[in-house]
Amino acid sequence: MTRGERRNQISGLLFISPWLIGLGVFLIYPIVCSFCLGFTEYSVLRPPMYVGAENYAELMGDEVFWKALKNTLFYAAFALPLGTITAVALALLLNAKVRGQTVYRTVFFLPSLVPMVALAVLWLWLFNGDYGLVNYIIKSVLGLVGLQSLRPPAWLGDPNWSKPAMIVMAMWGTGHAVVIYLAGLQGVPQHLYEAAEIDGANVFQRIRHITLPMISPVIRFNVIMGIIGVFNLFAVPYVLSADGAPNRSIYFYVMYLYDNAFRHMRMGYASAMAWILFLIIFALTAFTVLMSKRYVHYGE
Amino acid sequence: MRYLAALAACICVLVVLRFSMKIATKEEHEGKIVVTYWEKWTGFEGDAMRDAVKAFNESQDRIYCELLTISQIDQKLLLATSGGNPPDIAGLWSFNLNVFADNGSIIPLDDYCKKAGITREDYIPCYYDMCVHRGKVWALPSTPASLALHWNKKMFREAGLDPERPPKTMSELWEYAQKLTIKSDDGGFKQIGYMPAEPGWYNWGWGCWFGGRLWDGVDKLTANSPENVEAFEWVKSYADEYGKDNLVTFRSGFGSFNSPQNAFMAGKVAMVLQGVWMHNFIKNIAPDMEWGAAPFPYPDGHPELANTTLVEEDLLAIPRHAKHPDEAFEVIKFLNSQRGMELLCQGQRKHSPLAEMSERFLRDHENPAIEVFIDLAKSPNAFKSPPLGILLEYRQEMQVAFDQVWLGLKTPQEALDRVQNRMQPKFERTKMRLEMRRERELFAEPGGAR
Structure with missing residues (x-):
């Protein structure tokens, strides 16, 4: 290496040093720390005390841990596929060349700009069992078909309906995914559609055999981001009910993690939970990547 | 390159200057020693404490107490203490005391109290006892609160009840509740006389009104003691009477506590268990409301359980490594004098713990x-x-048990057995680890056991 090259290398490192330091101090150091803390009892007030794998053993027998995990998996199993289907469908519709296209696109993107807390409070009122807009509409529809005697659910007040309500709420934030899908749709070569049309393919066949394969890398990206998102669900349910009431039906994994860390002062236990969460997300992501090899197409 | 280095140096100098200035202003105020005091209150409650602190600052010319409003004070104090830079006085909740004391993050005040002549006799006993843990005094009170049944006199009158006579026993409460409940046309409710789920803050403690406790004081939790089960049976009787679905729908119509949609102030529920602070909210939100407060009813045939209440208290503690503990205690002493305390409690519209x-x-x-x-x-x-x-976790589990009973998902016995089976091992583990830690520390620093 000549002197000039070395100088260049040093300046280069210096220029990226804010990022390098940030990554080290705020990401790598906490990650290593949390791994070590997972094997300790740590209340923050006193130095951590090594307890071996006791935290992990305790977690395996912790019913609330399993309940929170089950709630999260249930939510993921519905919110993720539904969200993907909704977003792809919306993107296809918004890609249609109609007048006011940009207005529609903006309208569908707007909700994802609403802050989480505002969103939670808004839906709290929409889903209100007594005065909520959702039940008002359901009641009117029931009235129209002559089923006035049926009473709509109390949604967030009823342990059987609170999770479905959360899933409906999740659809509100599909705007981000839609934008990414729209970008992907721009990349689908027009000539493929023309060729298919000449061969007599109808709209659905074109979507099935051209559009979806061509945007499959985008779908994969969004699904992976979605997996990370649904497992980290926290702000909205925490605002709705910090205890996941009623009956912990909307008590999700990260809420229990947070409670252990900051309410029960069990940082070690919470760290162990964080690593289990990491493993779950890692496994699901790896699974998605492996499974999608067959279905994802990159160019011609 | 050279510019970059110069820039970095400038930033360093600025940072150092900034901090040294901050420390300088903190240490002294017009030649007086500055005592920093973190407190959680805002609004009129914060103003009341500010007035009391001002009175202290004017009462002498050696110490200046600086009051800072801090949200989530327990969590921030946790971080400040472990970081070695705590305030001189911290306004804690009574349920923080044992955790902070056991972890050595606040200092015992016995010697200070002895010197100042402060004894248990100076206080209403329960409020002093809340400051004591493992035989030592760890804090002194700031403001206390107890709970009473609040009732709506107008609704009593409309239901044909004597508005000046609140229910005295549980069966009277039930009877009154029936008379005060009005159904709506669609099978729901227009108003309800009484329901244990409103306001829902003390659902973990209902057993105490039936003579139960959450802990035997030694090594056993008593979540599923017969008294606690009886209390949850009592809760269930209301849930059964009104019907789960009706209650869920009716309750979802209640707004947040501090709003005109509050169930009690909006006249949707005629009687609630509430604290001494309720009067402030009624005054601000529903000033025309006619209300009264009385001891919560006791179970029939158990007059010895009359006048049961839950007491809570805000505390003043001195964190370990506080810079001016002696001066901090002077402030606490003033606030615990009759003059300081009455100034504070008058302003917060609570009663005095003295x-x-x-x-x-x-x-x-x-x-x-x-x-x-x-x-x-x-x-x-x-x-x-x-x-x-484990108190916060224990309360959370009791709340879940309450939900399960209220929604008819479990019987009281099942719900409370679950709490017992979950919390007892946690309790034992915490205790064991606390002892383990003590032993290790004894080995690590001979004579330095905290």
């Missing part, structure tokens, strides 16, 4: 029912949250 209250304080107090709350606090049935490290 045994002696001036006639003026009682006469001028804004809360017309203040003596009810004082009598309740003095009652032998005034109970406090047990000093357990």
